[in-house]
Amino acid sequence: DAKTTQPPSMDCAEGRAANLPCNHSTISGNEYVYWYRQIHSQGPQYIIHGLKNNETNEMASLIITEDRKSSTLILPHATLRDTAVYYCIVRASYGGSQGNLIFGKGTKLSVKP
Amino acid sequence: NAGVTQTPKFRILKIGQSMTLQCAQDMNHNYMYWYRQDPGMGLKLIYYSVGAGITDKGEVPNGYNVSRSTTEYFPLRLELAAPSQTSVYFCASRLTSGGDTGELFFGEGSRLTVL
Numbered sequence: 001d002a003k004t005t006q007p008p009s010m011d012c013a014e015g016r017a018a019n020l021p022c023n024h025s026t027i028s029g030n031e032y033v034y035w036y037r038q039i040h041s042q043g044p045q046y047i048i049h050g051l052k053n054n055e056t057n058e059m060a061s062l063i064i065t066e067d068r069k070s071s072t073l074i075l076p077h078a079t080l081r082d083t084a085v086y087y088c089i090v091r092a093s094y095g096g097s098q099g100n101l102i103f104g105k106g107t108k109l110s111v112k113p
Numbered sequence: 114n115a116g117v118t119q120t121p122k123f124r125i126l127k128i129g130q131s132m133t134l135q136c137a138q139d140m141n142h143n144y145m146y147w148y149r150q151d152p153g154m155g156l157k158l159i160y161y162s163v164g165a166g167i168t169d170k171g172e173v174p175n176g177y178n179v180s181r182s183t184t185e186y187f188p189l190r191l192e193l194a195a196p197s198q199t200s201v202y203f204c205a206s207r208l209t210s211g212g213d214t215g216e217l218f219f220g221e222g223s224r225l226t227v228l
Contacts, residue, residue: 032215043117043203043219044156087155091215100146100171101217103155 003027004088006107012082014113018075022088025069032091033064034101035073037084044087044103047073078111085109114139119204119220126194126227134189134223136204144207145187146171146217147179149200156203162187163209194227201225 005023012018024033032051036044048055048062050071055062061074075082087106120135138145143164148156148171158171162181176198178190187206191198201224205217
C-alpha cells in the first residue's frame with residue numbers, strides 16, 4: 001500500500017498558485033518524497049523530489065515540514081495544462097524492491113479559467 | 114534519444130490468447146519496470162528488473178512473465194489472457210549509477226482490452 005495520503009481532488013484558478021498537500025506520517029529517515037503527475041492517459045512525468053530541505057525547480061516547489069510527516073507541492077502559476085493527477089510517493093534511497101515507486105490514487109487537480 | 118518506447122499502443126485480445134508487450138529504452142538505464150493502471154486507479158507494479166538477466170516480482174505479478182536478456186529490452190508476456198488484465202500498461206526505466214535521482218522515465222503506455 002502507498003505510504004501517503006492525498007485529497008482525491010482539488011480545484012485551482014488559472015494563474016493562481018496550486019498547493020497540493022501530502023501526508024506521509026510513517027516516513028523513514030532514508031525515504032525521499034517524490035512528486036509525479038499524469039496528464040490524461042499519458043505516462044507519469046517526474047516533477048520534483050526532496051529529503052529534508054525545500055526544493056525548487058523550473059516546474060514546482062516542494063515544501064517539506066520539519067518533522068517530515070507532510071509536504072506540499074506548489075505550482076506557482078497554474079495553467080490549464082497543469083490539469084492532471086498528481087502523485088506523492090515516498091521511496092527509499094537505495095535500490096531493490098525498497099527503492100521502487102509505489103503509486104497511490106493521487107490528487108486530481110483541475111485548473112479552471 | 115527516443116526514451117522509452119512501447120508497442121503496441123492498442124491491442125484487443127480474446128480470453129485465453131497470449132501476447133507480448135514490447136518495451137525498449139535507449140538511455141542505457143539499468144532498472145526497468147512494468148506497471149499496470151486500471152481505470153480511476155493508481156499504477157500497480159507488476160515486475161521490475163535491476164539489470165540484464167535479473168528480474169523480480171512487484172505487487173501484482175500473477176498472470177505475467179518477463180525477461181531481460183539485454184539492457185535495452187524488457188518485454189512483458191501475458192499468458193492465457195483474462196478480462197481482469199484489461200488495463201493500460203506502462204513501461205519505465207531508471208538509471209541508478211552515476212548519481213541516482215530516482216527519476217523514472219515512462220513510455221506512452223499500451224492499452225490492452227481482453228474480451
